[in-house]
Amino acid sequence: MDLSGFFNSWIGLYITQAFFHSILSCLIVELAIYIWKIHEPHIKQAFYFIVIIFPIFSMPFYQLLNPVRNTVSFRLEAYFDSQRWLNLMILGKIPLGLIFILFLVFTSLLFILQELIPIIKHLLESEEKEYKIEKVEEDSPILKVLDTIPVEKPDIYIIDDEDYILYSTTVSKPAIYISKGLVEEMDQEQLKAAIAHEVAHIIRNKKPLLIAVFLLRILMFFNPVVLIQFRRAVEEEEKICDDMAVSWTGTPVVLAETLGGFFSNKGQTSPNQPKGSLKTLEDYSHDMVIETRVKRLARRDQENTNWVWVKFLLTLFSILYINYKVV
């Protein structure tokens, strides 16, 4: 099968349209967020979910709606026919479609290396690694922190590690894991803020929307736009949990200070990554996210929640309408 044959096949049409539909959805969503000054993380996350989920179903949905949508006649009337660009030859030799496919292959590799392998590796490591983990005793001051958070109390475990580690699980029984290094470094208020944030994650994970979206997002493994937007949705999840934590503790500044401790060059004791070493791209993006969250907590944006559903539906309708005429 030659290249134009591939782009005419169902799989070729699906991949191409999913890619272009996600670009346009992303553009419309970003414009909507900017124009309507949407800062609320849960609203922003809902907008990002459109970009992640819509391209998965767009082409089959449109095809059901109008079975002649892939015909020549429809393409001639379309706002944008991707095949016009993909069939162009660069310097009369290399088809642009080939570069497009190579780009998607690169994105797929990025997905495998940056998302799939780390998840598998993490699962295997957590099975192999024998951390010394102890459940916090009932009279521990850490548990007293939980008393001030008005929700169901999870178990807390201390990890015998000097690094800054803090995470929660909801697999069997909700639990928060915190490293010794972190407990020793933080004061009572900071500890409360950090634990409140993890409790928020536990509550949110009872309705694992983000996990469901991630599973759907795997179907778009080749799509760079979805890759980026999913990460942004995850960032918004962190902000949602920050807001929940602040609503319980009432101390945004303390949570901001606590987050400051999680910059990649702090609390690192690993000999492989000495302080002041060149940051990896992953560390850089991690720090960027932390910085944004710290700034946001310090700023406390004015929320604009008027007509949210109208705005959301208008954005969704614009995406549906424009992409219908993008083949």
Place this chain on the structure above:
Amino acid sequence: MRKWIGELTRLTIFGGVIGALITLLIILNWVPTTIEKGYIREYSSINEVKSALKLKDIYVPRYFPENILWPPARILAQTSPHTAVLMEFVDKNTKKTVLIIYQSERKDDIRDTKAKIDEIKESVEYPLENRRAQLLVGICKGATPCSMLTWKEGQYYIEIFIESPPFELIRIAKSMLH
């Protein structure tokens, strides 16, 4: 009140931006046609296709049933990514498309679904002047009898679709052979 005016202004801006985005898409869709002249478009006559795309072999029938109007009501042609020509002919009275002739260098090309038999009654190999053609006879939309003949002619795959039983179709096909 000020809040409402602010929201309405932003709503108008959003509408304007969506309009601008559609315009941008239309421009982006037009750009490749200025670079690659052979991309599919509509032509007004067969001669225009021949001169614009420098195509020599366009298979046009010499025989037409009386009810079919000449010249073609619609001609689409391209040389990029591959050569293909589509001609639609209408009925003199109803002005409805009743005959479609399609020639393409690719067998798996995406066709217009106007040429679609809803229920195939018969599928046979038909010897067309020493060529192996495939004849399909069936029912189309509105319970109209229709038929389709496909064969390979040189570098092209030719497909003729007619909204009538196969007798006229075969006469049309034979009149197209060089």
